[in-house]
Amino acid sequence: MHDLDRIIRRGRRNDRLFNVLGATLAVVCLTVLGVLVAQLLIAGIPRIDWQFLTSFPSRKAARAGALSAWVGSLLVMLITASTAIPLGIAAGIYLEEYARKNWFTNLIEINIANLAGVPSIIYGLMALGLLVYQFRLGQSILTAGLTLGFLILPVVIVATRESLRAIPQYMREAAYALGATRLQVVRHHLLPYSAGGIATGVIIAMSRAIGETAPLVTIGALTYIAFLPPAPFSPLPAGPDGASPGMYGPFAWIMSPFTVLPIQMFAWVSRPSSPGNDFAPNAAAAGVILIVFTLGLNAAAIFVRQRVRRRVKW
Amino acid sequence: MTRMSSGPRTWLTSLALLAGVMAGPAHAVAQDKVVKIDGSSTVYPITEAVAEEFQSESKGSIKVTVGISGTGGGFKKFCRGELDISNASRPIKKEEIEECAKNGIEYIELPIAFDALTVVINKQNTWAANMTVAELKKLWEPEAQGKITKWNQINPAWPDAKIDLFGAGTDSGTFEYFTEAVVGKAKSSRGDYTASEDDNTLVKGVEGSRNALGYFGMAYYLTHKDKLAAVSVAWDKNKATKDPVAPNAENVINGSYAPLSRPLFIYVNKKSLETRPEVKQFAKFYLDNIKSLVEEVNYVPLPDEAYTAVRARFEKQQTGSVFGGEGAIGVKIEDILKRETK
Numbered sequence: 001m002h003d004l005d006r007i008i009r010r011g012r013r014n015d016r017l018f019n020v021l022g023a024t025l026a027v028v029c030l031t032v033l034g035v036l037v038a039q040l041l042i043a044g045i046p047r048i049d050w051q052f053l054t055s056f057p058s059r060k061a062a063r064a065g066a067l068s069a070w071v072g073s074l075l076v077m078l079i080t081a082s083t084a085i086p087l088g089i090a091a092g093i094y095l096e097e098y099a100r101k102n103w104f105t106n107l108i109e110i111n112i113a114n115l116a117g118v119p120s121i122i123y124g125l126m127a128l129g130l131l132v133y134q135f136r137l138g139q140s141i142l143t144a145g146l147t148l149g150f151l152i153l154p155v156v157i158v159a160t161r162e163s164l165r166a167i168p169q170y171m172r173e174a175a176y177a178l179g180a181t182r183l184q185v186v187r188h189h190l191l192p193y194s195a196g197g198i199a200t201g202v203i204i205a206m207s208r209a210i211g212e213t214a215p216l217v218t219i220g221a222l223t224y225i226a227f228l229p230p231a232p233f234s235p236l237p238a239g240p241d242g243a244s245p246g247m248y249g250p251f252a253w254i255m256s257p258f259t260v261l262p263i264q265m266f267a268w269v270s271r272p273s274s275p276g277n278d279f280a281p282n283a284a285a286a287g288v289i290l291i292v293f294t295l296g297l298n299a300a301a302i303f304v305r306q307r308v309r310r311r312v313k314w
Numbered sequence: 315m316t317r318m319s320s321g322p323r324t325w326l327t328s329l330a331l332l333a334g335v336m337a338g339p340a341h342a343v344a345q346d347k348v349v350k351i352d353g354s355s356t357v358y359p360i361t362e363a364v365a366e367e368f369q370s371e372s373k374g375s376i377k378v379t380v381g382i383s384g385t386g387g388g389f390k391k392f393c394r395g396e397l398d399i400s401n402a403s404r405p406i407k408k409e410e411i412e413e414c415a416k417n418g419i420e421y422i423e424l425p426i427a428f429d430a431l432t433v434v435i436n437k438q439n440t441w442a443a444n445m446t447v448a449e450l451k452k453l454w455e456p457e458a459q460g461k462i463t464k465w466n467q468i469n470p471a472w473p474d475a476k477i478d479l480f481g482a483g484t485d486s487g488t489f490e491y492f493t494e495a496v497v498g499k500a501k502s503s504r505g506d507y508t509a510s511e512d513d514n515t516l517v518k519g520v521e522g523s524r525n526a527l528g529y530f531g532m533a534y535y536l537t538h539k540d541k542l543a544a545v546s547v548a549w550d551k552n553k554a555t556k557d558p559v560a561p562n563a564e565n566v567i568n569g570s571y572a573p574l575s576r577p578l579f580i581y582v583n584k585k586s587l588e589t590r591p592e593v594k595q596f597a598k599f600y601l602d603n604i605k606s607l608v609e610e611v612n613y614v615p616l617p618d619e620a621y622t623a624v625r626a627r628f629e630k631q632q633t634g635s636v637f638g639g640e641g642a643i644g645v646k647i648e649d650i651l652k653r654e655t656k
Contacts, residue, residue: 056366057362058366059359059366059610220352220381220383221381222379222380223381223382224361224362224365224378224380224381225379226366226369226374227377267382269512
């Protein structure tokens with residue numbers, strides 16, 4: 001009896017200790033994050049105004065802006081999202097619901113898991129050789145978007161598979177029992193039920209992609225670029241004879257040269273500043289925009305998850 | 315049955331779409347006037363300033379892009395014919411000359427400004443205001459690693475205190491230049507020092523330690539003069555004087571600040587110049603406005619007569635390099651001019 005008491009007391013004490021330890025670590029982590037973000041906000045927010053958002057880079061810090069960088073980031077992410085998300089989800093569904101389990105799918109599975117851990121610079125080198133030189137896509141938004149797409153594809157596939165695996169087997173069996181085809185099961189049941197989990201995985205992946213610099217520098221992202229990619233159906237520049245040569249196609253922008261926020265930020269941090277021409281606030285302001293983009297993506301994911309959660313009950 | 319007929323049609327549609335995406339933009343890009351520049355990050359601030367002025371002048375009708383792949387990376391792209399202009403912090407090397415020749419790329423070599431490296435010490439350092447290149451070599455050569463760690467090992471008159479070393483990151487042109495000028499072999503350096511591509515880090519490091527020594531571009535030193543002291547450098551092979559020479563604009567121009575000052579270049583692709591009026595327009599604008607912009611971004615401009623000679627060389631479209639693949643260290647601007655006029 002006495003022994004049992006002691007064991008219980010010790011168990012409770014350890015429990016409390018672990019609780020305190022966990023709470024302390026959580027506070028430490030959040031404090032570090034909070035201080036970093038606060039520092040960035042304090043340095044950056046006063047610099048963000050209409051001028052900063054609508055100006056191109058300049059040698060004068062006060063005249064410089066992040067227009068080409070944030071537009072570039074946005075467009076690259078658009079390409080990344082529109083390639084990696086459908087491909088990743090489709091691949092995840094195939095591997096989880098359709099593929100037979102054999103040595104070949106095992107091999108694919110192992111490779112996908114490993115690919116998720118490959119350093120991003122490797123993707124940059126692969127893209128330089130394959131996309132830039134082999135397929136001649138140039139140092140364009142398309143190349144950058146596809147490169148980041150490759151980078152996050154494994155993450156999207158893994159997230160999709162995990163979410164599908166979390167759906168109880170009897171949901172599938174019930175649907176099949178009612179005569180549903182495989183496609184119907186996927187479309188009417190599996191996809192809606194797993195949408196929340198998939199969305200979370202997609203957002204984590206996109207948040208990683210938006211901060212990437214190394215692979216984009218490798219494929220030839222620029223530092224100084226003072227024009228935007230052509231908008232769909234905007235007029236082409238007039239020829240030497242002054243005749244109107246027509247307009248850009250709807251997808252002309254994907255072949256345009258570009259820069260992105262992290263690269264612009266790095267250029268500002270690393271370039272010499274002199275008194276009265278200090279680029280540090282510019283870098284902080286670009287950082288704030290990057291954080292706003294990331295938080296925007298997260299908000300979208302939370303929205304999707306909440307909506308789906310309300311609908312799905314089993 | 316329905317599935318079988320819809321399959322191929324969907325495929326054809328998506329293929330057609332894909333073809334449209336591929337063909338459309340290629341056509342549009344050909345019509346765009348873009349001047350493509352890449353290369354040295356040392357030259358970047360100058361070219362950026364010119365590009366900025368040029369674009370506001372031409373009201374955006376001609377686009378200019380500038381990257382920072384480094385001098386070597388820039389020449390690689392340049393000799394593949396991907397660039398109109400290559401920024402370079404050293405003359406083109408033999409291998410690069412051969413690569414360009416192999417691909418039929420002809421170029422015009424234009425010196426545009428001076429860059430000078432400055433060896434900096436802490437403001438409280440009273441002993442090392444003058445150093446010889448031999449002393450710097452003793453400190454920075456690879457053999458010094460782990461051995462030369464105190465000031466009195468370089469010169470017995472100096473204090474018995476540990477030296478904190480700061481220097482350029484190994485990918486930078488500054489590193490390549492400093493090692494070639496001081497140690498005698500490019501990229502040959504001790505490794506046990508704080509290396510950073512970010513000059514800010516170096517300034518802070520030297521500022522924070524009484525026994526520190528570091529090196530970086532003179533442009534950067536001039537804007538942080540209040541925080542650091544500069545070392546005057548004596549060189550026994552210096553043709554102007556054997557005395558220590560201070561790093562300043564005058565000494566760079568008259569060639570006496572050797573071996574730590576160097577000319578910077580742009581290389582213009584001759585074919586781009588001949589076939590694309592926008593490239594010619596930009597290059598001309600570059601040379602017309604270079605002097606004031608160079609001063610504004612804290613580099614040292616060439617003397618006026620040098621710019622006149624450079625412009626003449628551009629008008630004549632004289633191709634090739636006057637350095638024949640050799641380095642430009644310790645070469646006076648007068649000598650470069652003489653070589654150019656022959």
